[in-house]
Amino acid sequence: MIRIVIAEDQKMLRGALTSLLQLEDDLEVVAQVTDGEEALDAVEKHRPDLCLLDIEIPKMTGLEVAEKVREKGLPSKIIIVTTFTRPGYLQKAMELKVEGYLLKDEPIDFLVDAIRSVVKGQRVISTDLAPILFNREENPLTEREQEVLRLAAEGETTAQIANNLFLSKGTVRNYLSTAIQKMGVVSRYRAIQKAQEKGWI
Template sequence: MIRIVIAEDQKMLRGAFASLLQFEDDIEVVAEVPDGELAWEAILLHQPDVCVLDIEMPHLSGLEIAERIRHAGLPCKIVIVTTFARPGYLQRAMDAQVEGYLLKDEPIDYLIEAIRRVMKGERVVSTDLAAALFMKEENPLSERELEMLRLTKEGMTTEDISKALFLTRGTVRNYLSSAIQKLDAESRQQAVAIAEDKGWL
């Protein structure tokens, strides 16, 4: 029996995944959750064979959970489902050694087959997503610049960031200015939007 945790923030889609997977004789859904934090708790509690993770969820993204699973050395196979064919996302998924990376509009039979294949040690990537690998664009931002944009995305001001990271306001402004310049953006908000769209945030 293949034991599965499903993490998907859209209730209808999550329910559909769970219902259709339960029809399979060799698959058991042990938990279905709406956000990243609950997904992580469910994975630790149930120790599933496979976790099916939405890439964008509240609290923790599917990619962040995948990175946690790998860091913790858990044996769970990871299948990421997404509506976005963003090269940056796919690169992070490959770096986290996920076994499956599928588009949500694939037929349910494709997901079921992908789950069985990853259990056999194969890697499954939707054809349209595989094409994104060849459009890979190098991320020009440093870790510090990415951190500044993440905190900006959370609504923090220059003052907030400088206090949180024990940096001067001038240093924070310099990092943000550098990120804005590298991304050809006109503001920090636009820089956040560009970095998100490319899958770097």
């Protein structure tokens, strides 16, 4: 029996996924959760064979959960499911060596086959994502620039970012200016937008 934890914040989709997977004789959903913190708790508690993680879940993203699972040395295999084809997300998933990365518009049969393949030690990726792997674009932003842009995206002012990161306002402005230049755009807003589209923040 393949034991699965599902992390998906959309109630209807989570319920539908659980119901469909439970129809298979060899699959058992041992926990279904709505956010990243609950997902990590469920993995530690149930030690499932596989975690099915949506990227865009509250508190911790699916990728952050995957990173914690790896750091803690938990044995669960990981399949990321997402609606996004953002290169940065896929790149991060590959760096974390997740076993599967699937788009949500795949048929349920594809997901079921992917689960079985991953548990047997194979890696599975949606066919539509293959071109992104071959045309990989490196993230030009430093970790600090990403952090500053992420806080700016959350609506924080330069002063608030400076206070949160224990930096001077001038240093924060410099990070923002450098990020804007690297993104090849003319404003903080466009830099945030582009970095989000790429999956870099």
